[in-house]
Amino acid sequence: VSNHRICAAIYDRATARSESAGLAAKRQELLAPLRGNVIEIGAGTGTNLEQYRELDSLLLIEPDIAMRKRLERRIAAVNPAFEVKVVGTTLGDELTTLSNGSADSVVSTLVLCSVRRIVPALDEIRRILRDGGPFVVIEHVRAKGPARFLQTGLTPVQRAIAGGCHLNRDTRAALANAGFDVSDVEDWSLPGSLPLVRSAIVGHAR
Numbered sequence: 001v002s003n004h005r006i007c008a009a010i011y012d013r014a015t016a017r018s019e020s021a022g023l024a025a026k027r028q029e030l031l032a033p034l035r036g037n038v039i040e041i042g043a044g045t046g047t048n049l050e051q052y053r054e055l056d057s058l059l060l061i062e063p064d065i066a067m068r069k070r071l072e073r074r075i076a077a078v079n080p081a082f083e084v085k086v087v088g089t090t091l092g093d094e095l096t097t098l099s100n101g102s103a104d105s106v107v108s109t110l111v112l113c114s115v116r117r118i119v120p121a122l123d124e125i126r127r128i129l130r131d132g133g134p135f136v137v138i139e140h141v142r143a144k145g146p147a148r149f150l151q152t153g154l155t156p157v158q159r160a161i162a163g164g165c166h167l168n169r170d171t172r173a174a175l176a177n178a179g180f181d182v183s184d185v186e187d188w189s190l191p192g193s194l195p196l197v198r199s200a201i202v203g204h205a206r
């Protein structure tokens with residue numbers, strides 16, 4: 001069971017610059033149009049909560065105890081008009097109790113870099129997503145240029161200090177290998193961020 005107290009405590013401040021430089025706007029663009037029953041994985045401190053509009057329900061998956069405490073507080077403060085539940089499942093290590101196709105959309109923002117076992121995690125996401133439903137992603141990924149060598153060299157350090165985050169993950173390839181159609185997933189540059197986490201992908205995997 002993870003309990004990254006320091007990561008959780010500094011997370012919102014550490015990402016503030018990127019949020020105001022365009023990350024928050026990108027979250028809104030992708031999340032405000034969602035409807036129905038949404039499942040968000042790795043919800044962290046609840047940064048996406050205020051971006052959802054007219055959902056029927058929202059299920060937030062967050063295994064880290066320290067993150068979950070902050071998440072519960074944010075839910076109470078935002079008090080959304082739809083039902084919100086939180087579960088502590090570690091995707092990839094544990095199966096959820098969710099039934100096949102129970103999500104109209106699944107959301108992952110800056111999470112797939114940290115999931116320890118990405119192959120079973122993506123299989124589980126495919127299982128719970130309804131046929132054709134979007135898996136909405138904003139993820140930082142392995143750089144295409146020489147920065148990827150630095151990313152690979154520094155990933156052991158980053159994993160130790162940043163809650164298991166891999167700097168060099170080819171998440172687009174992982175999605176494609178898991179059977180997702182990635183034609184609606186674009187390359188992006190994470191605004192206001194350090195070069196090591198700047199290469200990103202955004203969009204809808206189906």
Ligand SMILES: C[S@@+](CC[C@H](N)C(=O)[O-])C[C@H]1O[C@@H](n2cnc3c(N)ncnc32)[C@H](O)[C@@H]1O
Nearest residue numbers: 042043044047064067090091109110111114115
């Ligand atoms: C960098 S934070 C991102 C938080 C938030 N989604 C955001 O956009 O700011 C990554 C989160 O993913 C969670 N996480 C890591 N591995 C996970 C897994 N296997 N299943 C679900 N969540 C996971 C971590 O606990 C952490 O809260």
